[in-house]
Amino acid sequence: TLTIRSSSGEYPIWVGANIRKQAGMLLKDILSGKSKVLIVTDRKVGSAYLTEVSEAFAPFLPVETAVLPAGEETKSFTQYENLLTKALEKGLDRQSIIVALGGGVIGDIAGFMAATYMRGIPFIQMPTTLLAHDSSVGGKTGINHPLGKNMVGAFHQPKAVLYDTNTLLTLPDEEWRSGFAEMIKHAYISNQEFVELLKKKVQSISDLKSDQIKDLLTRSIQVKADIVQDDEKESGVRGYLNFGHTLGHAIEKNIGYGGLTHGEAVVIGILFSMKVSNALQLSAWDVESEEKWLKELGYPVNKHKDLSHKELIETMKKDKKSSKGQIRMVLLPETGKPMIAAVEEKVIQNVLADK
Ligand code: NAD
Numbered sequence: 001t002l003t004i005r006s007s008s009g010e011y012p013i014w015v016g017a018n019i020r021k022q023a024g025m026l027l028k029d030i031l032s033g034k035s036k037v038l039i040v041t042d043r044k045v046g047s048a049y050l051t052e053v054s055e056a057f058a059p060f061l062p063v064e065t066a067v068l069p070a071g072e073e074t075k076s077f078t079q080y081e082n083l084l085t086k087a088l089e090k091g092l093d094r095q096s097i098i099v100a101l102g103g104g105v106i107g108d109i110a111g112f113m114a115a116t117y118m119r120g121i122p123f124i125q126m127p128t129t130l131l132a133h134d135s136s137v138g139g140k141t142g143i144n145h146p147l148g149k150n151m152v153g154a155f156h157q158p159k160a161v162l163y164d165t166n167t168l169l170t171l172p173d174e175e176w177r178s179g180f181a182e183m184i185k186h187a188y189i190s191n192q193e194f195v196e197l198l199k200k201k202v203q204s205i206s207d208l209k210s211d212q213i214k215d216l217l218t219r220s221i222q223v224k225a226d227i228v229q230d231d232e233k234e235s236g237v238r239g240y241l242n243f244g245h246t247l248g249h250a251i252e253k254n255i256g257y258g259g260l261t262h263g264e265a266v267v268i269g270i271l272f273s274m275k276v277s278n279a280l281q282l283s284a285w286d287v288e289s290e291e292k293w294l295k296e297l298g299y300p301v302n303k304h305k306d307l308s309h310k311e312l313i314e315t316m317k318k319d320k321k322s323s324k325g326q327i328r329m330v331l332l333p334e335t336g337k338p339m340i341a342a343v344e345e346k347v348i349q350n351v352l353a354d355k
């Protein structure tokens with residue numbers, strides 16, 4: 001178990017095989033004195049795991065369920081309203097508790113619903129994707145606005161995170177690859193030993209589908225936990241978690257969401273950030289050798305080359321982290337030593353053009 005400090009107290013993170021079936025038991029103290037639990041999930045996750053998870057809570061509390069469509073479009077005002085309606089109809093009160101059973105989409109919308117229902121009720125994260133090892137920790141919740149992703153939200157810390165590694169076994173490979181990018185990110189911004197470990201243990205995506213996933217996940221979550229504990233509301237070091245994301249987000253936007261997974265775009269962004277660090281003579285990355293491993297894992301490391309560099313740059317200028325048209329991004333002088341800096345457009349242009 002890991003424990004995370006937050007402004008609303010400490011919360012435990014359990015990672016383990018098949019622990020979904022002991023959810024009620026493990027969460028006994030948190031559930032005690034509560035009136036009802038509403039388990040929120042999506043259709044895909046629900047069809048595989050909702051019955052078991054409901055049964056795990058049933059001995060402890062009355063259980064209600066809400067099953068939303070799968071996919072990013074679910075993080076909408078409409079689905080948010082549907083969820084509130086369901087909660088009101090089922091009589092959830094301020095003593096009720098929400099369980100988010102699913103990937104980052106469900107964690108974000110169910111967490112946001114919990115943050116705002118009757119001015120805030122507690123919630124529990126039960127992540128079922130690899131990517132959600134990132135999204136379920138740290139307390140960011142929210143939905144999308146038609147004009148922008150994650151534009152509406154709240155900080156709301158979960159009471160616990162219960163991560164059943166066995167649920168990952170039904171994930172499609174592309175979701176494993178997408179989520180693994182965040183683990184790679186966590187390794188590069190934390191320490192060389194973690195990077196080496198990943199390179200040694202993971203030569204293909206299927207290497208992840210083994211007992212070792214528990215340890216790798218625990219380490220990766222620890223990196224995120226250390227950062228968000230130091231900077232819960234994002235004023236400083238939390239920005240390091242955006243490593244690879246400035247170009248990554250721009251690629252996702254320009255290629256159209258769905259053209260690449262989030263993690264694939266982030267990996268391109270990680271390599272780009274190394275190249276920019278080299279161009280600024282902050283580092284001496286052997287980018288080709290870093291690239292080699294990532295290519296072998298199936299990441300399309302050159303996909304951005306088909307996109308308009310001009311448009312990518314324009315999008316990067318509009319990034320949340322940039323200001324006054326200056327591109328700010330996370331650079332990496334060496335493993336474990338990220339820094340945030342404004343980078344001149346000319347440098348970005350040259351690096352994109354491989355000059
Ligand atoms: P997701 O929740 O849409 O899950 C991906 C797909 O996998 C979905 O189709 C889902 O139904 C399916 N799925 C989930 N678990 C499964 C399982 N065990 N077996 C089979 N299929 C399964 O997406 P995601 O990649 O987990 O999360 C992406 C979202 O996370 C984005 O909306 C992003 O903005 C958000 N996010 C939030 C934070 C944060 O700090 N709050 C951080 C990073 C990302």
Ligand code: ZN
Nearest residue numbers: 182245262266
């Ligand atoms: Zn990400």
